[in-house]
Amino acid sequence: MLNIADTLHRWCREERPFALATVVKVRGSAPLPVGTSVAVDEDGNAVGSISGGCVEGAVYELCRQVLDDRGAPQRARFGYSDDDAFAVGLTCGGELDVLVQRVDPGTRPYLATALADVVEGRPAAVAQVVEGPEELLGGMLCVDAAGGIRHGPLTGVLRREVGAQAWSLLRAGRTARAEVGGDAETCPERLSVLVHVHASRPRMLIFGAVDFAAALSQAGRFLGYQVTVCDARPVFATAARFPHADEIVVDWPHRYLEQAEVDTRTAVCVLTHDAKFDIPLLRLALGLPVGYVGAMGSRRTHDERLRLLSEAGVPEGQLARLRSPIGLDLGARTPEETAISITAEIVSRTNRATGLPLSALAGPIHAGTSS
Known part of the structure; x- marks a missing residue:
C-alpha cells in the first residue's frame, strides 16, 4: 500500500472511506511485487496499479463491491487461463492473490499517522493480516522508526508478536510476509501478516x-x-x-x-x-x-x-x-x-540473482517474488 501513500494519506486526512486491494501473494512471474496496492474511494476515484493493466478492471469492480457492501474483506486470485485467452488474468503467466478490504480512516487513526511518516520520509511499517480468522483479516498494526507500536485491532501477546516481526523487517528495509500464532500463547489459529515497509534510503x-x-x-x-x-x-x-x-x-x-x-x-x-x-x-x-x-x-x-x-x-x-x-x-x-x-x-x-541474460534462463523471470 505504500506505493500510493500520498493519496491514501490525503484520503485519511479527509476521512474519506476507500477500498484497498493489495497483492498478498505471488506465484511465478508477475509484473509487480507483494505489497503493491490499488485503492478506490466512494466517488469511484482510483489510484495505483497491481498488474500493469492486466486485471485492473476486475480489481476496480471488486473494490467498488466491497465499498458498497461494507462487509468483510474478500480474497481473489488472478492467473493466466490456457482455456480462454481473453479471460481476466495475467498475460505473464503468473498468479496473484489479492486481498480487498474497506478502510474507514476515522476508525484507523494509527494508519494516517504511519502514512504521514512515509510521506514525510520517515521510516515506518504497516503490518496487515492477510490470512487468519475472519475477525482479524485485514487488521493492521503500525510501527514507527523507534520500534513503537501504534494501536490497532491486535491485542496482547499477538500484538507484541506482530509488532516484533514488523520492527525486524523495518530494520532490514524489506517488505515481506511473516507467520505468527498457531499456539496457545499467541493465537490458536496461525496468522499470515504482510508487513509493508518504508525504510530510510540505502x-x-x-x-x-x-x-x-x-x-x-x-x-x-x-x-x-x-x-x-x-x-x-x-x-x-x-x-x-x-x-x-x-x-x-x-x-x-x-x-x-x-x-x-x-x-x-x-x-x-x-x-x-x-x-x-x-x-x-x-x-x-x-x-x-x-x-x-x-x-x-x-x-x-x-x-x-x-x-x-x-x-x-x-x-x-x-x-x-x-x-x-x-x-x-x-x-x-x-x-x-x-x-x-x-x-x-x-x-x-x-536480489541474489544470476546477472545472466533472461533469455538464457528458464522459469519465472520474477522468481524471487514467489511465496
Whole structure:
C-alpha cells in the first residue's frame, strides 16, 4: 500500500472511506511485487496499479463491491487461463492473490499517522493480516522508526508478536510476509501478516572523486540510494563536480568509513585504484556488515590488491566478498556505461540473482517474488 501513500494519506486526512486491494501473494512471474496496492474511494476515484493493466478492471469492480457492501474483506486470485485467452488474468503467466478490504480512516487513526511518516520520509511499517480468522483479516498494526507500536485491532501477546516481526523487517528495509500464532500463547489459529515497509534510503558510498564516480553517483541517485562521494583531495571532491551526490566528504576514505552509518543495504564502491587509499579502506569495509563491496582496477591491480590485503591480515572469507574488478561484463568503456555495469552488479547481488541474460534462463523471470 505504500506505493500510493500520498493519496491514501490525503484520503485519511479527509476521512474519506476507500477500498484497498493489495497483492498478498505471488506465484511465478508477475509484473509487480507483494505489497503493491490499488485503492478506490466512494466517488469511484482510483489510484495505483497491481498488474500493469492486466486485471485492473476486475480489481476496480471488486473494490467498488466491497465499498458498497461494507462487509468483510474478500480474497481473489488472478492467473493466466490456457482455456480462454481473453479471460481476466495475467498475460505473464503468473498468479496473484489479492486481498480487498474497506478502510474507514476515522476508525484507523494509527494508519494516517504511519502514512504521514512515509510521506514525510520517515521510516515506518504497516503490518496487515492477510490470512487468519475472519475477525482479524485485514487488521493492521503500525510501527514507527523507534520500534513503537501504534494501536490497532491486535491485542496482547499477538500484538507484541506482530509488532516484533514488523520492527525486524523495518530494520532490514524489506517488505515481506511473516507467520505468527498457531499456539496457545499467541493465537490458536496461525496468522499470515504482510508487513509493508518504508525504510530510510540505502546508502551508496563512493570513494574516489573521479569521472566514473560522477556517473555512478547519478546512477545511484536514480536507483534511490543516498549517495556519498568521499576523497581526501579537496580540489577534486567538490559539489560542482558531483551535482547528483547527496553528500561530498573531504577525508581519508578509511577514516570516513570508520564513523559512517552502514547496514546490510549499503553499497561500498572503491574507484581510486590507489593502494595508499584502497588497502586501509577495503581492509575495514570487508569486515563491516555491508551488502556490497566493489573495487575498480585491472585484473593485475586486483591480484596485487588481494596480496596486500592478505598481508594486512584480511581473512579469506572476507576477501571472497570483494567484487573486483567491479561491475558486470557489459563491455563498458565510458563512465556512464561503467556506472550501469556497476549498478547492474549491485542490483544483481542485492536480489541474489544470476546477472545472466533472461533469455538464457528458464522459469519465472520474477522468481524471487514467489511465496
